[in-house]
Amino acid sequence: MDLMRVIVLFALIAARCARASLPNFVLLFADDLGYGDLGCFGHPSSLTPNLDRLAAGGLRFTDFYVTSPVCSPSRAALLTGRYQTRSGIYPGVFYPGSNGGLPLNETTVAEVLKSRGYATAIVGKWHLGVGPNGIYLPTRQGFDRYLGIPYSHDQGPCQNLVCFPPDVKCYGFCDQGVVTVPLLSNENIKRQPADFLQLEKEYSEFASKFINDAVQNNQPFFLYYPSHHTHYPQYAGADYAGKSPRGPFGDALMEFDGTVGKILQTLKERGVINNTLIFFTGDNGPELMRKSHGGNAGLLKCGKGTTYEGGMREPAIAYWPGSIQPGVTRALASSLDILPTFARLAGAALPDVQLDGFDMTNILLYHRPSERQTIFYYPTSPSQEHGVFAVRWKNFKAHYYTQGANHSRGTSDSNCSSLPLLNHDPPLLYNLEADPSEYYNLNSSEWDSVLQQIQAIKEHFEASMVFGESEIAKGIDSALAPCCVPNCTPKPECCHCTPAL
Ligand SMILES: *[C@@H]1O[C@H](CO)[C@@H](O)[C@H](O)[C@H]1NC(C)=O
Ligand SMILES: *[C@@H]1O[C@H](CO)[C@@H](O)[C@H](O)[C@H]1NC(C)=O
Numbered sequence: 001m002d003l004m005r006v007i008v009l010f011a012l013i014a015a016r017c018a019r020a021s022l023p024n025f026v027l028l029f030a031d032d033l034g035y036g037d038l039g040c041f042g043h044p045s046s047l048t049p050n051l052d053r054l055a056a057g058g059l060r061f062t063d064f065y066v067t068s069p070v071c072s073p074s075r076a077a078l079l080t081g082r083y084q085t086r087s088g089i090y091p092g093v094f095y096p097g098s099n100g101g102l103p104l105n106e107t108t109v110a111e112v113l114k115s116r117g118y119a120t121a122i123v124g125k126w127h128l129g130v131g132p133n134g135i136y137l138p139t140r141q142g143f144d145r146y147l148g149i150p151y152s153h154d155q156g157p158c159q160n161l162v163c164f165p166p167d168v169k170c171y172g173f174c175d176q177g178v179v180t181v182p183l184l185s186n187e188n189i190k191r192q193p194a195d196f197l198q199l200e201k202e203y204s205e206f207a208s209k210f211i212n213d214a215v216q217n218n219q220p221f222f223l224y225y226p227s228h229h230t231h232y233p234q235y236a237g238a239d240y241a242g243k244s245p246r247g248p249f250g251d252a253l254m255e256f257d258g259t260v261g262k263i264l265q266t267l268k269e270r271g272v273i274n275n276t277l278i279f280f281t282g283d284n285g286p287e288l289m290r291k292s293h294g295g296n297a298g299l300l301k302c303g304k305g306t307t308y309e310g311g312m313r314e315p316a317i318a319y320w321p322g323s324i325q326p327g328v329t330r331a332l333a334s335s336l337d338i339l340p341t342f343a344r345l346a347g348a349a350l351p352d353v354q355l356d357g358f359d360m361t362n363i364l365l366y367h368r369p370s371e372r373q374t375i376f377y378y379p380t381s382p383s384q385e386h387g388v389f390a391v392r393w394k395n396f397k398a399h400y401y402t403q404g405a406n407h408s409r410g411t412s413d414s415n416c417s418s419l420p421l422l423n424h425d426p427p428l429l430y431n432l433e434a435d436p437s438e439y440y441n442l443n444s445s446e447w448d449s450v451l452q453q454i455q456a457i458k459e460h461f462e463a464s465m466v467f468g469e470s471e472i473a474k475g476i477d478s479a480l481a482p483c484c485v486p487n488c489t490p491k492p493e494c495c496h497c498t499p500a501l
């Protein structure tokens, strides 16, 4: 062998070893799950043995936040490390026929990791746009593989669909006048409507196959599993239906937990569990208007759609045996911090844009305090006129605006739903450590200096905020809704395909 070939050979071996030692990432993301819904966060009748195991063997966060009390914007921030206002994912959420989507020039955590040779996959709910010819699907945003329903599974009529075996119809009606929800494989419709009784089984098989393939190829991997559970209407297959003391919501949560268990099992069997960081959280607070079919925010005030704690503070767990010591952290952290943290651990360069996240590795690996001291609460439909509705600084939270939301209707606290948009001057001030339920407004002058400090932080933040062009304001073209028989009539009913067995 000549010298050049020896050098090339060594370089190849070195690259392979470096790749093999990169950590894998599994990001678990629940839907409309409240702060009080998991066994390990105090729920008395939820059965979540696998998530509880992650909490017992990993780091449980008490003060973890998302950036929006609704779905699409929360997911945009999770995947980009930037507030949804920057990427234009406001007001509200995407629909099956939305013209817009997460702009392709935004850099997702999947794209960041791909730059380091990661295999990437998403299984479950995307909800960041489909668009003309599927240009906003996850396969265009750094994910090698996709299996899932590309938006919420109530964004299509569900009254004739089966949610529990043998043939229990879904609870409620869901959205009418649109196509039934499709199951996509990469960019193709695999079936329409999706089969809720088989869905989680297919998802866990897809996840296991993806992990197996990556391990076999000696490739580090990133698996993103944004579950449809526990969003309305709840569903579960035969293994979980009727198994939870908590009813249909509990069964759906148990099925999600079961998929988490299967992913853990695969990681163990393939010998990569000690080289994989698993991070779990949820997209926003519980949809209280569904009553016992919705989730529970525990001791936090209100739920989905509001900027009270129950809308935006989520259960979160980081698990990485041997690297993360078990415990509980009260460090302030956010879904915005996922991208910088994964990038750091993978040795990947950060995208050259204004990021809003902080690297959490000091919290995870050394139980050190957070670099993050603030949380900004944007409402469902942010505007430049109103800006952020609330600011948390250390243990204090100031509400500049409050507003109820229909998603949080039906509890004894009528402010969760009926409160009109109110401006508070001076802001309502709560000490979230002494008073996590936001009961006692600190309205005496002894807190003036805290309010001044928060005001300065808010002004500084808002001066840096440039709202991107709204993708959701680009509107809806019903012809864009995914249809497995593209030119059929009459739509939407004709969009119906069941694969031959
Ligand atoms: C993406 O492109 C739009 C339109 O040109 C631009 O306004 C926006 O700043 C770009 N975003 C990023 C992250 O580069
Ligand atoms: C992971 O590490 C633990 C503790 O060191 C060890 O007992 C276990 O066998 C390891 N598992 C794998 C799959 O390497």
Ligand SMILES: *[C@@H]1O[C@H](CO)[C@@H](O)[C@H](O)[C@H]1NC(C)=O
Pocket: 404, 405, 406, 417
């Ligand atoms: C709640 O729903 C009612 C009736 O659909 C509507 O009039 C009202 O504006 C909604 N409230 C909020 C806060 O969105």
Ligand SMILES: *[C@@H]1O[C@H](CO)[C@@H](O)[C@H](O)[C@H]1NC(C)=O
Pocket: 402, 413, 415, 419, 422
């Ligand atoms: C509801 O909101 C109003 C206006 O901010 C406030 O005066 C009242 O105390 C609130 N009620 C509860 C139960 O929080």
Ligand SMILES: *[C@@H]1O[C@H](CO)[C@@H](O)[C@H](O)[C@H]1NC(C)=O
Pocket: 441, 443, 444
């Ligand atoms: C503070 O709030 C309490 C009850 O909510 C009220 O009785 C009191 O007048 C308020 N004090 C000030 C200074 O606004």
